[in-house]
Amino acid sequence: MANRYALRMDLPQSWAIIDVFTGQPVEVRQRVMVGMNPRDAHAMLDQMNVRDIKRRERAERKP
Template sequence: MANRYALRMDLPQSWAIIDVFTGQPAVVRQRVMVGMSPQDANALVDQMNIRDVKRRERAERKS
């Protein structure tokens, strides 16, 4: 299953988490995921992809 979220460098040492399906920055709890440190962005993108895979697997089982 393809990852839904990826990292994109906005400026040196400033990263965004992008929804690869839409090409837009991801939004979590009404916060746009831009201007992040490399460490925070890496940790969060992994968590977001894990949650998304679990969500899609649940949806497939229901179909």
């Protein structure tokens, strides 16, 4: 299953998490995921993709 979220470098050492379907930065709890340091961006990206995969798997099982 393809990942929904990806990283985009805005500036050196400044990353954004984007929705690959829209190309737009993601908003989580009213915070736009831009200007992130690499460590935090990668950690958040992994969490978001895992949650999205689980959500899609549950949706596929429903009749």
